[in-house]
Amino acid sequence: MRLLPWTGHDARGERLEIREAHRRDAARLLEHMAAIVAETEFMLQAAEDPLPEVDEQRVLLDHFARLKGCLQLVAVRPSGGVGRDPVVGSLSLINGQTSRTRHIAHLGMGVRESCWRRGVGSKLLDLALTWARAQPILERVTLQVYRRNAAAHALYRSRGFVDEGELIDEARVGDTLEDLLGMSVDVGQP
Ligand SMILES: CC(C)(COP(=O)(O)OP(=O)(O)OC[C@H]1O[C@@H](n2cnc3c(N)ncnc32)[C@H](O)[C@@H]1OP(=O)(O)O)[C@@H](O)C(=O)NCCC(=O)NCCS
Structure with missing residues (x-):
């Protein structure tokens, strides 16, 4: 059965589609990124940090699509072709590009605050891990x-990620230095 696109409903019964981002998603993905970095302090990127231009993002998405260990997922509200299918969540997997690092993919994700606690993050993560296990x-x-990010930590633990170590004062958020936790999960062939 094909993994992606996945279509269904979130925990409140609203339609949801999760698929690989295409170059035509570049502008709405950037809008989504700008929104989530403004809504939460738990990203490594801050609202004041520049995002790529739309053209650059298209090139990045094309590049991602060609790489065997990279994935960019978007969770959208399907509008049936009427609207612009707003992005409510996103997840990226980016693997190393050297012979020594290509077996590792680094994960980043975020869901719009208005959609938290509806199962969007879990669904994104489950699809990404299933995809990773097939690569x-x-x-x-x-x-x-972030060590303080109890929600994300609980989500990752529930999907088998284990704590690997602490990175002390690794991120500066305003005037405060924040610790990060490194986590990982095995997706290798059994
Ligand atoms: C972390 C995040 C992706 C979770 O997305 P979500 O769509 O709300 O997640 P789900 O609804 O699928 O919840 C999955 C699990 O996460 C945990 N969780 C989510 N929100 C939580 C909260 N506010 N408090 C405690 N646990 C929480 C729970 O274990 C939950 O499972 P449960 O509903 O069965 O209890 C979302 O809160 C987010 O985008 N946060 C800001 C950005 C961020 O932290 N990104 C991660 C960077 S490493």
Whole structure:
């Protein structure tokens, strides 16, 4: 059965589609990124940090689509071709590009605050991990999460990620230095 696109409903019964981002999604993905970095302090990118231009994002998405260990997912509200299918969540997997690092994919994700606690993050993560397990090139998915980010930490733990270590004062948020936790999950062939 084909994994992507996935169509269904979130926990409140609203339609949801999760698919690989296409170059035509570049502008709405950037709008989504701008929104989530403004809504939460738990991203490594801040609202003041520049995002790519739309043209650059298209090139990045094309590049991602060609790489065997990279995935960019978007969770959208399907409008049946009427509207612009707003992006409510996103997840990226980016693997290393050297012979020594290509077995590891680094994960980043975010869901719009208005859609939290509806199962969107879980569905994105489940699809990404199933996809990763089907890529012979990948053996592990890693990430970094703010130590204070209890929601994301609980989500990752529930999907088998284990704590690997602490990165002390790794991120500066305003005047505060924040610790990050390194986490990983095995996605290699059994
Ligand atoms: C973390 C995040 C992606 C979760 O997305 P979501 O769509 O709300 O997640 P779900 O509804 O699928 O919830 C999955 C699990 O996450 C945990 N969780 C989510 N929100 C939580 C909260 N506010 N408090 C505690 N646990 C929470 C729970 O374990 C939950 O499972 P449950 O509903 O069975 O209890 C979302 O809160 C987010 O985008 N946060 C800001 C950005 C961020 O932190 N990104 C991760 C960077 S490493």
